[in-house]
Amino acid sequence: MKEFGTWLNDLSTKPLPGAVAAAAVTAAMGAALIAKAARITLEKRQLDGDARSTIQKLWNLAEEQRASLVDLASADDRAYRAVLDARSSAASSSTRTRAWLQATETPIRLAEECRLLLDYTAPLLDTCWPAVCPDPEIGMWFLETGIRAGLAAAQGNIAYCGDTPEARSLRLRIAALK
Numbered sequence: 330m331k332e333f334g335t336w337l338n339d340l341s342t343k344p345l346p347g348a349v350a351a352a353a354v355t356a357a358m359g360a361a362l363i364a365k366a367a368r369i370t371l372e373k374r375q376l377d378g379d380a381r382s383t384i385q386k387l388w389n390l391a392e393e394q395r396a397s398l399v400d401l402a403s404a405d406d407r408a409y410r411a412v413l414d415a416r417s418s419a420a421s422s423s424t425r426t427r428a429w430l431q432a433t434e435t436p437i438r439l440a441e442e443c444r445l446l447l448d449y450t451a452p453l454l455d456t457c458w459p460a461v462c463p464d465p466e467i468g469m470w471f472l473e474t475g476i477r478a479g480l481a482a483a484q485g486n487i488a489y490c491g492d493t494p495e496a497r498s499l500r501l502r503i504a505a506l507k
Contacts, residue, residue, distance in 0.1 A: 352478030357398035359471025364391035440479030
């Protein structure tokens with residue numbers, strides 16, 4: 330927890346980490362809560378084959394998404410650091426555009442990954458082991474935060490990406506998440 334305390338201190342006092350990284354960590358906590366509830370449900374409940382398979386797939390997905398969301402927190406730091414570096418007058422226009430494209434890609438990926446896990450979590454709410462039932466619900470709220478934060482950041486950043494084919498593709502992904 331000491332490292333996390335340092336990270337939180339940096340969040341409040343330094344340019345990086347930023348809001349997308351914070352949302353990614355929040356979403357990763359949501360994925361962890363969902364994974365825990367799925368694991369405990371599999372251990373404690375007698376489920377038929379289809380229900381067991383569905384919850385097992387959810388557990389696997391939640392674990393994968395948890396790790397991916399943590400990676401996105403670091404990716405956001407790298408992407409926004411490139412934006413900060415590209416603000417110098419020596420940076421070319423294409424360098425600045427590439428930096429903003431990546432700074433837009435990362436929050437879109439955050440929203441997409443949160444949406445994917447969120448869409449698969451509903452069956453757990455119906456079969457959840459009673460002692461952990463609040464966990465997936467709270468986890469889903471954290472994922473919803475990731476979606477909203479990712480969309481807000483992406484919509485704010487896309488304005489700096491110009492009208493390139495890459496930017497048009499990002500705009501379509503943003504629209505699909507709304």
